[in-house]
Amino acid sequence: MTHRRVLARIGAGLAGGALGGAALVGCAPQPAPTADPALAFASTSATVLVSPDESFTMNLVLVADSESTLFDRFVDASIPGIPEAAIGTVTLVRGDTRGRHAIANLQVEVTPGSTPLVADTVTLTLVDGAEFDYPIGEWRMSEATGTGIEPSSDWPALMTECSSIVGDIENTSAAPLSDVTLRTDAGVSAVTPVGFILDVGAVREVELKLDCAPDFDMYVRTIAFDYAQQDGSTATSPVQTVQVGYADISDEDVARIAERAPQRSMQR
Numbered sequence: 001m002t003h004r005r006v007l008a009r010i011g012a013g014l015a016g017g018a019l020g021g022a023a024l025v026g027c028a029p030q031p032a033p034t035a036d037p038a039l040a041f042a043s044t045s046a047t048v049l050v051s052p053d054e055s056f057t058m059n060l061v062l063v064a065d066s067e068s069t070l071f072d073r074f075v076d077a078s079i080p081g082i083p084e085a086a087i088g089t090v091t092l093v094r095g096d097t098r099g100r101h102a103i104a105n106l107q108v109e110v111t112p113g114s115t116p117l118v119a120d121t122v123t124l125t126l127v128d129g130a131e132f133d134y135p136i137g138e139w140r141m142s143e144a145t146g147t148g149i150e151p152s153s154d155w156p157a158l159m160t161e162c163s164s165i166v167g168d169i170e171n172t173s174a175a176p177l178s179d180v181t182l183r184t185d186a187g188v189s190a191v192t193p194v195g196f197i198l199d200v201g202a203v204r205e206v207e208l209k210l211d212c213a214p215d216f217d218m219y220v221r222t223i224a225f226d227y228a229q230q231d232g233s234t235a236t237s238p239v240q241t242v243q244v245g246y247a248d249i250s251d252e253d254v255a256r257i258a259e260r261a262p263q264r265s266m267q268r
């Protein structure tokens with residue numbers, strides 16, 4: 001495994017606050033090898049759709065002991081189920097310390113390409129070569145087939161809970177689009193009637209609701225629309241990816257995630 005992607009820089013957190021801090025890689029005197037860092041990752045339910053050839057940064061929130069050796073020994077991360085070639089920059093950002101726990105964010109840039117990706121585990125590589133696997137929830141990432149619909153108003157990128165969203169979409173293609181329908185297979189349900197026509201340059205307000213099962217700590221949902229084009233083909237355009245639960249991580253969230261640490265890792 002190569003380690004050229006890992007950044008050692010000062011990095012901003014996802015939304016400041018709990019996840020703000022410095023990006024870290026191993027550079028301090030190293031502790032004894034092969035010790036399993038005491039940590040656990042948040043369980044995230046994510047269904048992500050990106051525009052063709054674009055990338056998405058996975059934000060994998062973790063809770064570690066504030067004295068964890070992870071921050072001195074981390075070298076790289078990989079994700080079983082995601083090809084090495086699809087992974088770009090990897091950055092570990094340490095955030096707040098809450099009592100005996102430290103919050104951190106492992107940011108992994110992924111370019112899905114034409115093959116849908118599914119992941120439920122991250123592998124951390126430490127400076128002594130030891131590798132440990134940690135569950136991260138359920139991640140699904142794929143590439144969209146169209147770019148004909150874009151947002152024409154501000155859509156939220158971060159939310160504290162799953163709720164309703166109202167926003168505008170615009171037909172930015174060169175022809176009318178028909179049977180425009182909110183894609184609902186990604187934890188998103190429609191409030192506005194679907195199956196409408198969107199003329200060239202037309203803007204329409206839509207209302208939808210994010211659906212989040214209580215089995216996860218955090219959620220990532222891409223709002224996207226299916227539609228029929230003039231040639232009879234169908235396409236899908238993503239409008240906004242919303243991340244839920246990242247902006248305001250409570251002490252209760254930290255404690256709940258930390259409780260999983262003893263049984264949630266396995267040395268490879």
